[in-house]
Amino acid sequence: MSEAIHCESLSNGLVLVAEPMGWLESAAFTLLVPAGCVYDPAERSGLANFTCEMSLRGAGRRDSRRFVEDLDNLGVERSESVSDAHVRYSGATVSANLPAALGIFADVVRRPHLPPEQLEAARQVMFQELRAVEDEPAQKVMIELRRRHYPDPWGRPSQGARQAIELITAEEIREFFGRRFRPNGTIVGVAGRFDWPRLRDLVGELFGDWPSGDESPVEESPPQRGSTHVAYDSNQTQIGVAYDSVPYRHPDYFPAWGAVGVLSGGMSARLFTEVRERRGLCYSVYATYHTLRHRGGVFCYAGTTADRAQETLEVLLGELVRLGQGVQTHELDRLKARIKSALIMQQESSAARSSAVARDWYHLGRVRSVEELGRLVDQLTCERINAYLAEHPPQDFTIVTLGPHALEVPRGVS
């Protein structure tokens, strides 16, 4: 079982959180830099994503080819992405190679070359990403749903818009990097097999002399919400439905999360049973909890043949409304059993834990250990969930459909 979680705050604001998992061969890191797409200027959507792509094209003493070769030789399985609040760099490898991998990524976030001669290639990569989404209807509907449900800029897609990406200059990328890549707000999450004093010293050496930057507030504008149809040439109609929830840091998080688990955790959960198993309406249906730092949402999806889409939407909305009437003990018991084993199985993945500890720090300013999470789940009762649901029944739905025909939204639910 997991040992104490280590934490070290540098004077420039960077935080290292590390969970030892001495039984593994591997170690993983998740590096969150406070440069997410909510900081994209209004006419430059996609700038954070573009900057992330450019940061991987050479850093420190490595050109872009050397950068990739060295990481491959260290056996680093890596991924980079941009979320609302962060540019996220993550990697996992055998334990002995963790220090070298962290050293390379310290260069990426502090000393990227952002080479002007590669600007056009990187711009093409941005366009490729945008075009790829156009061919993924299930992804497209959920991107549109999030954009409409959350206030701007919190719901915007990191991929940005083509017109904006066309205009982005090397100078703007440099400026965005200078303004947003900084230690205050940066979180380094590590999990797996490592030596804590050495890791702490290494992170101090790599990041300790990184100067802090200024805070800049994010201005919000209200979302459009309501229901929308996007015309799309396909066999299936994609249905997305969202409603409000509480954020991860909220005292009611566990009951809110438990209610979503009853709706869509495991194949005996309500949506899968009612929409797919009983009626055969679709192959894929789910609801998922999502959190920003200061607000949360539940996002539901179903994809079905156009002529059965109306019925699918009605059954889906019916289940959301029914959830407001409460959950039963046997449903919660099943959810707890699933979570108990999921928490134990998280102990088998350094990558999963490194991401969880970094995420916890961002939302809570502390880390919940697997044991603490287990206790909190154990303490959850039907009464608490039902009290939460009575106060916050699923309602005021944001609905996006995508497919050959628009659907009718039943009265009284949206």
Next chain:
Amino acid sequence: MEFRRHTLPNGLEVVAECNPAAYSTAVGFFVKTGSRDESDQIAGVSHFLEHMAFKGTAKRTADDVNRHFDEMGAHYNAFTNEEATVYYAAVLPEKQEAAVELLSDILRPALRRDDFDTEKQVILEEIHMYEDQPPFGADDKCKAAYYGPHPLGRSVLGTAESISRLSVEAMREYFQSRYGAANIALVGAGQIDFATLVDSAQRFCGHWEPARAQRIVESPDPRQGFQVIHKPAATQQYAVWMAAGPSATDPDRYAAKVLAAILGDDTGSRLFWELVDPGLAEHAGLHHYEYDGAGLMVTTLSCEPEQVEGNLQRILDVYRAAQRHGVTDGELAQAKHKVGSRVVLASERPRNRLFTVGSDWVQRHTYRSVRDDLDAVAAISLDEVDQVLQRWPPSHGMTVTIGPRDQVKPPA
């Protein structure tokens, strides 16, 4: 870490990699049947049957099956491919026996007509879903064009037509002929209590009829060619390109995987530097797939429609250059590090080991430890990679491209 095996009197094999240090236990039934064991009349029955296993048994309704899996906190699912149908669950060690009982029960499904009719709709939805998703069926179409009438050319999902006309009687008959005990292995990985596993197998599967199923393995007679499928609604152009590769029992298969990493891995490969890094393609990759008596080197590409000819030519040029001049020491070392690290990282989860141990057993009737696989990768020489390039050139084969372009010129 210890490998154990046992065979029941009815022929069902029980194999496990027992790791007392693991946190969880993974168990699965590997049935040696898949789309290559079907006929065109019943195309898709293996995969449909896999769905039906979750729709109830003599003593459980469909709701019971899902509820019982969830009550034990299992992470469970099933999948079907050309050669196997696999039902699995990852659980906490104390649930090992309960998981084996439930999995073995669903391996004897009721196949009730009402459930069959409802689930048929789900299968048709799954087929429609894949038709709406990249590469819009080009992978199945390429396999069909490449293998022609050979059974490996059949789609795992079947077609909307074959599924619509499939009868529950035909499924029951297929089940009888393919789900005999001697055609199934119970596989375990992680914290396995092997004595209990054998005992469970005897109690829950010992009465299964022994019937051994045959698989006719004919050598394929692959075709070369270039096909264009017009799909005006697509935004990108996609291409799937299949060439012969080493089979599941060919010693060349390790070198083929390393070669695929050198030429077509997601990062740091020749295709990455030629096509993806410069922003010419969204994706370009090469992968090796292995079957009983056949193998495939599969190239996949997605890009802007206007760039498809240029990109196909670049890929062909990359392959020709490698076939002519070989690869370098540096590239080989880099690919070995990458592949080796992946093996180690994946092996930390018992459910990943389950799939590796299970496929080794049903495809080759052998057990290989993580160390064996790491050693095999480490031992690959430049000469072996060169031999694979000569024997299995990825440049020769069948290409299918799909997207907004109604005509595409093949690379020269």
